[in-house]
Structure formats: C-alpha cells, structure tokens
Amino acid sequence: MQKVASLPLPSADALGASAALSTAIADAIAASGGWIGFDRYMSLALYAPRLGYYSGGAAKFGRDAGDGSDFITAPELTPFFARTLARQFAPLLGTDLREVMEFGAGTGRLAADLLLALEAEGALPDAYRIVELSGELRVRQQQTLAERAPHLSDRVTWLDTLPERFEGVVVGNEVLDAMPVRLFARAGGQWHERGVARDGDGFAYEDRPLDPAAIPAALQAVPGNHDVVTETHAEAEGFVRAVGAMLARGAAFFIDYGFPSSEYYHPQRVGGTLMCHYRHHAHPDPFLYPGLQDITAHVNFSGLAEAAVDAGLAVSGFASQARFLMNAGITDLMMSLDPSDARAFLPQANAVQKLLSEAEMGELFKVIALTRGLDEALPLAGFARGDRSFAL
Numbered sequence: 190m191q192k193v194a195s196l197p198l199p200s201a202d203a204l205g206a207s208a209a210l211s212t213a214i215a216d217a218i219a220a221s222g223g224w225i226g227f228d229r230y231m232s233l234a235l236y237a238p239r240l241g242y243y244s245g246g247a248a249k250f251g252r253d254a255g256d257g258s259d260f261i262t263a264p265e266l267t268p269f270f271a272r273t274l275a276r277q278f279a280p281l282l283g284t285d286l287r288e289v290m291e292f293g294a295g296t297g298r299l300a301a302d303l304l305l306a307l308e309a310e311g312a313l314p315d316a317y318r319i320v321e322l323s324g325e326l327r328v329r330q331q332q333t334l335a336e337r338a339p340h341l342s343d344r345v346t347w348l349d350t351l352p353e354r355f356e357g358v359v360v361g362n363e364v365l366d367a368m369p370v371r372l373f374a375r376a377g378g379q380w381h382e383r384g385v386a387r388d389g390d391g392f393a394y395e396d397r398p399l400d401p402a403a404i405p406a407a408l409q410a411v412p413g414n415h416d417v418v419t420e421t422h423a424e425a426e427g428f429v430r431a432v433g434a435m436l437a438r439g440a441a442f443f444i445d446y447g448f449p450s451s452e453y454y455h456p457q458r459v460g461g462t463l464m465c466h467y468r469h470h471a472h473p474d475p476f477l478y479p480g481l482q483d484i485t486a487h488v489n490f491s492g493l494a495e496a497a498v499d500a501g502l503a504v505s506g507f508a509s510q511a512r513f514l515m516n517a518g519i520t521d522l523m524m525s526l527d528p529s530d531a532r533a534f535l536p537q538a539n540a541v542q543k544l545l546s547e548a549e550m551g552e553l554f555k556v557i558a559l560t561r562g563l564d565e566a567l568p569l570a571g572f573a574r575g576d577r578s579f580a581l
C-alpha cells in the first residue's frame with residue numbers, strides 16, 4: 190500500500206526498528222509457506238518482543254503529534270475518568286473484596302489516579318495488580334506511580350501470568366481493541382480469510398477461499414450475500430474466558446469502542462472496523478511503518494458476553510460510556526471544581542465533555558460489567574439508567 194505522504198516521518202532509529210520488525214514478519218510469512226493470517230500479523234506488529242508497537246519504544250500515548258504520540262485515551266485526558274470509576278468500585282471494595290487487577294495499564298495514569306481516588310473514597314484496596322504484556326510500558330507505569338502516587342505505589346505489583354483465582358475488581362480500558370483479530374472477506378458470496386503476504390519490500394493483503402466447514406460461527410451473523418470485509422475476535426473472547434475462569438468473586442469492567450453483534454455485522458457496515466493510529470491520524474493501512482503505529486479493531490460486545498456466560502459469569506451491565514459515567518456521578522464530581530477558576534476548570538470541563546459527547550467518545554465507547562457471586566443488594570450504579578444488556 191502507498192505510504193501516506195502527508196504524515197510525519199519517523200526518526201532514522203524508529204525506521205531501523207520498523208525494518209527489523211518487517212524482516213521478522215517476512216521470516217514468519219516465509220516459514221508459513223508465503224501467507225499468515227491477519228491475527229498473526231497484528232500480533233507481531235503490536236507485540237513482537239522489543240520491536241512490536243506496544244513492546245518497543247514508540248511514545249504511543251499523548252496529546253498531539255508534537256510529542257511523537259499517536260493517540261490519547263480517557264485516563265490520559267482527565268483524572269475525572271478514574272475518579273468516576275472509583276465511585277463505582279468503592280462500594281464493591283468496601284465489602285470483603287480487597288484487590289484490583291488492571292489489564293493493559295498503558296502509562297499507569299489510570300492506576301495512579303484510581304488509587305488516589307479510592308484513597309479519597311476510603312476504599313483503598315490492599316493490592317493493585319497490573320497485567321501488562323509490554324516491558325517498556327511496565328517501566329513507564331512504575332515511573333508514573335512513583336510521580337503521582339508515591340505513598341501508594343508499594344501496593345502495586347505486576348503479574349506475568351494470571352493467578353488461578355482472584356477475588357476483587359478487574360478493569361481494562363481500551364485493552365480488548367488492541368487484541369489481534371482475524372479478517373474475513375466475502376466476495377461473490379464466497380467467504381475468504383484475509384491474510385498477509387509479501388509485496389516487494391512490504392506486505393499486502395491476500396485472500397484465501399474458506400472451506401464452508403472452516404467459516405467461523407460469528408460470521409453467520411453477517412446477513413445477506415453482499416461483498417463485505419469484517420473481523421472476528423477469538424483472542425479477545427479467549428481472554429474473557431480466562432478472566433472468567435480466574436474471577437472467583439467480584440466484577441470485571443471493560444471499557445472500549447464497539448457494538449453489539451447486530452450493529453457490528455449490520456448490512457451497511459461493509460468495510461469492517463480495522464483502524465490504525467499514527468501521530469493522531471486514523472487511517473486504514475496496517476502495513477504502514479510496522480511497529481510504529483497502533484492497529485485496532487472495534488469490539489464485538491455480544492461475542493464477549495457470550496464468552497463470559499460460557500465461563501459462568503453474569504453480564505451485569507452494558508451501557509454507553511456517557512451513560513455509565515453520568516450514572517456513576519461524573520457531574521457531581523465536576524462540581525468540586527470552581528467554574529470561576531477558568532484555568533483549572535476549562536481544561537477539565539473540555540476533557541469531560543469529550544468523554545461524554547455523543548459525537549466523540551460518549552456513544553461509541555461502551556462499558557460492560559461481568560460479575561460472579563456479587564451481593565444483589567449491591568447494584569452497579571453505573572448501569573442504573575440506560576442499561577442495554579438486552580441488546581447483546
């Protein structure tokens with residue numbers, strides 16, 4: 190595919206790392222007879238040791254391309270995101286649940302701000318465990334905690350593998366969208382798996398016809414016979430099953446962009462949801478600068494709910510991010526700020542507006558809560574109004 194001429198050029202070092210990763214991907218393609226599934230490409234591009242986007246040195250999170258970053262997430266936008274989650278978590282942690290486990294903690298902002306907010310709510314967990322695939326991010330998380338919440342950082346530990354059993358609150362913001370997806374293309378009524386082959390010095394899509402018996406069950410939800418490209422999410426669903434097997438008692442909250450299956454596989458969504466982020470430009474080319482850009486797909490929340498139920502969890506809520514944050518009290522929390530202090534108030538008000546606005550993150554982002562063994566007298570406030578679990 191064409192490189193996007195208008196995008197900022199990476200540094201020479203970054204281009205060198207990208208070339209090394211491209212060689213590793215080319216080797217993987219050669220070892221597999223000239224073709225790999227897109228999920229394998231995405232896994233290498235994001236997580237290959239030292240060279241993948243999340244394992245390597247890219248700045249990733251930040252406000253704009255000027256700081257070399259590629260995107261911004263809710264915990265980076267404003268501490269009011271973490272403070273509102275703390276409102277939802279505090280009553281749970283006030284029972285005999287005493288631990289939090291965060292998946293994919295990014296820069297560590299959510300961990301630091303959540304711990305500070307839970308301390309303020311009188312519901313400090315005994316332990317805050319982080320599961321992070323990237324060694325580079327683990328170091329950034331340690332730095333952020335040391336800077337923002339030094340007196341609480343000794344409660345934080347990093348896990349290399351999931352414990353067999355966990356009781357507490359689990360949270361993951363924008364983690365599921367970073368899990369590798371398989372791509373499928375239906376053309377002329379025939380399903381193909383869309384994989385990756387060499388193309389000169391780079392890579393290109395190559396579609397291979399699928400035997401009817403090999404068509405994933407999720408694709409039965411794609412109506413009609415029209416041409417379409419879409420994704421399936423076996424890895425994210427397997428991840429939810431693993432969380433389900435581990436969560437002996439408590440609640441898991443996942444926040445991400447996506448839809449229920451009926452919307453995901455709606456006849457009008459013909460191009461799928463794969464999206465790449467490079468220096469705050471969103472574009473569809475996953476072969477641009479491998480290892481230097483993020484690659485994501487929207488989440489199919491129905492598939493996750495099904496995986497959760499298979500693992501014995503209950504789906505206790507599904508709502509838009511705006512609904513969830515408002516139900517959990519974000520507007521009350523904002524009242525702690527003095528609107529006449531424009532320098533403090535306006536940046537936070539703008540950031541909260543971004544979290545809530547339908548045109549930005551409020552509607553596309555959803556929150557799902559998966560629980561086991563929770564006291565029914567403890568309803569989850571975040572879903573008090575506008576729960577859409579029925580749509581899953």
Ligand SMILES: C[S@@+](CC[C@H](N)C(=O)[O-])C[C@H]1O[C@@H](n2cnc3c(N)ncnc32)[C@H](O)[C@@H]1O
Nearest residue numbers: 243262292293294295320321322362363364367
């Ligand atoms: C888009 S970033 C989001 C980071 C952070 N939660 C935030 O909101 O800023 C995705 C994160 O998910 C992590 N990740 C992806 N798959 C994971 C898995 N199976 N277990 C734990 N972390 C994972 C990545 O390493 C990365 O830190």
